[in-house]
Amino acid sequence: MRYLTAGESHGPQLTTILEGVPAGLPLTVEDINDDLARRQKGHGRGRRMQIEKDTVDILSGVRHGQTLGSPITLAVTNDDWKHWTKIMGIEPLSQEDQEEVKRKVTKPRPGHADLNGAIKYGHRDMRNVLERSSARETTVRVAAGAVARKFLAELGIKVAGHVTEIGGVKAEPQSISNLDDLKAQTEASPVRCYDKKVEQQMMDAIDTAKENGDSIGGIVEVIVEGVPAGVGSYVHYDRKLDAKVAASIMSINAFKGVEFGVGFQAASLPGSKVHDEIAWSEERGYYRLSNNLGGFEGGMTTGMPIVVRGVMKPIPTLYKPLQSVDIDTKEPFQASIERSDSCAVPAASVVAEAVVAWEIAQAIVEQFGQDRMDLIKENVQRMREHAAKF
Numbered sequence: 001m002r003y004l005t006a007g008e009s010h011g012p013q014l015t016t017i018l019e020g021v022p023a024g025l026p027l028t029v030e031d032i033n034d035d036l037a038r039r040q041k042g043h044g045r046g047r048r049m050q051i052e053k054d055t056v057d058i059l060s061g062v063r064h065g066q067t068l069g070s071p072i073t074l075a076v077t078n079d080d081w082k083h084w085t086k087i088m089g090i091e092p093l094s095q096e097d098q099e100e101v102k103r104k105v106t107k108p109r110p111g112h113a114d115l116n117g118a119i120k121y122g123h124r125d126m127r128n129v130l131e132r133s134s135a136r137e138t139t140v141r142v143a144a145g146a147v148a149r150k151f152l153a154e155l156g157i158k159v160a161g162h163v164t165e166i167g168g169v170k171a172e173p174q175s176i177s178n179l180d181d182l183k184a185q186t187e188a189s190p191v192r193c194y195d196k197k198v199e200q201q202m203m204d205a206i207d208t209a210k211e212n213g214d215s216i217g218g219i220v221e222v223i224v225e226g227v228p229a230g231v232g233s234y235v236h237y238d239r240k241l242d243a244k245v246a247a248s249i250m251s252i253n254a255f256k257g258v259e260f261g262v263g264f265q266a267a268s269l270p271g272s273k274v275h276d277e278i279a280w281s282e283e284r285g286y287y288r289l290s291n292n293l294g295g296f297e298g299g300m301t302t303g304m305p306i307v308v309r310g311v312m313k314p315i316p317t318l319y320k321p322l323q324s325v326d327i328d329t330k331e332p333f334q335a336s337i338e339r340s341d342s343c344a345v346p347a348a349s350v351v352a353e354a355v356v357a358w359e360i361a362q363a364i365v366e367q368f369g370q371d372r373m374d375l376i377k378e379n380v381q382r383m384r385e386h387a388a389k390f
C-alpha cells in the first residue's frame, strides 16, 4: 500500500490517493470523519480551526460501503479557500487583480520551510513554499490513517495515540493496562492526556506561552496492540518495520525525534534492565516479562504492544517576533504574524496515530497477502496459530 497527498493550505482542497488497499474492507465516510474531527481539537489551536469543519468526500475505490481494491481518492475541502480565491487562484492574474494581490511573501519565518524551499525551487514569493509545507496537509494523512485503522480493526489490532508531555509538564508513566480505558480517558481530555492531574498544568503552560507571544512543544505516544510476532524483517535495512515507523513519525511537521519503549533512557540503563525476558504459557504462547523495547526486536514485531514516542518542537510562528532577513531588500526585520497555533501537540498525537497505523497496515498487507480482506484475515490468523504452537 502507498499513498500520495496533494493540495495547498489555502487552496480549494486536500486530496489523497490510496493505492493497494485490499478489496472487501467495510468503509464509510463516518469512519474517516471521526478521526478528522479528533485532529481539529486540542487546547492551543489557532483561529483557522474555527473556520474549518473537516469532513471527507470518498471519490473513488469504494462501492456500497466496501473497498474495491482500486485506488481510493479522499478529498477534504478547505472552507478558508473562499477568502483566498485571488491569492491562491489557478488562472494567471488579470491586470486589475495583480494590483490587489501583488504582496509577495519575502520575509522567511525561522523554523519553517520558507527560506530553504525558496532557495531550492527558486521562488521569490515564499507563499509558493509555505502553502504546501503547512501542516494543513496532515488532514488527509489522517484520512489515509483512518482507512488503515479500519483495516487493522478488522484484524483485532488497536491503535491509540496520546500526549505525555507539553512544555515540560510530564504525565505520570501510564499504568492503565487496557487500551480501551486509556483511549476513553484521552479522548475526554482537552490536551489528549490520560493523566488528569497534569491536564490543567498543560493547559496553563500553553496559555502562558501564548500570553508571552511564544509557543511550546511536547511528546506524543502511540500504542499498537494485537500485531502478531514477526511482522517486518531483519534481512534488509529497508524492510525493518521499526525504521519505517520511526520515519513516519519524523515525517510529521515539527517532529524532531523518535524513541521506542524505554528509548533514550537505554543509554544509561544496564542490559539487564532493558532486554525483555522471554516466557511461555499454554494460553499465551511466547510472551515477554517486560516491554522495554517497545514491541520490536531485529526490525520485527515481538507480539508485545508497539510503544513509540515522538517529540514535537515548539510551533515556529511566534507572536513574539524572531529576527530574519527580507530576501528582496536583504534588510533584517522582526516578523509579526496574524494567526497561528500556539501548541498543536494534541492534534499531532492524532496525526501520529494515523501515520503509525498506515505503516503497520502496509507491513501486514505486504506480508500476509495483497488483494483480499478475507485472505489476509485467514493468513494473519494462521500466523497467530503458528506462533502459539511454535
Ligand SMILES: Cc1cc2nc3c(=O)[nH]c(=O)nc-3n(C[C@H](O)[C@H](O)[C@H](O)COP(=O)(O)O)c2cc1C
Binding pocket: 046, 111, 112, 113, 133, 134, 135, 138, 252, 253, 254, 255, 313, 315, 316, 317, 318, 339, 340, 341, 342, 344, 347, 348, 351
Ligand atoms: C497539527 C500541526 C499544526 C501545526 N500548526 C502550526 C501553526 O499554526 N503555525 C506554525 O508556525 N507551525 C505549525 N505547525 C508546524 C509547522 O508546520 C512546521 O514546523 C513547519 O512546516 C516546518 O517543518 P519542520 O518543523 O518539520 O522542519 C504545525 C504542525 C502540526 C503537526
Ligand SMILES: C=C(O[C@@H]1CC(C(=O)O)=C[C@@H](OP(=O)(O)O)[C@H]1O)C(=O)O
Binding pocket: 009, 046, 047, 048, 049, 052, 133, 134, 135, 136, 139, 253, 339, 340, 341
Ligand atoms: C490548517 C491547519 O493548520 C495550520 C498549520 C500551519 C502550519 O504552518 O503548519 C499554520 C496554520 O495555518 P493558517 O496560517 O492558515 O492559520 C495552521 O492553522 C490544520 O491543521 O488543519
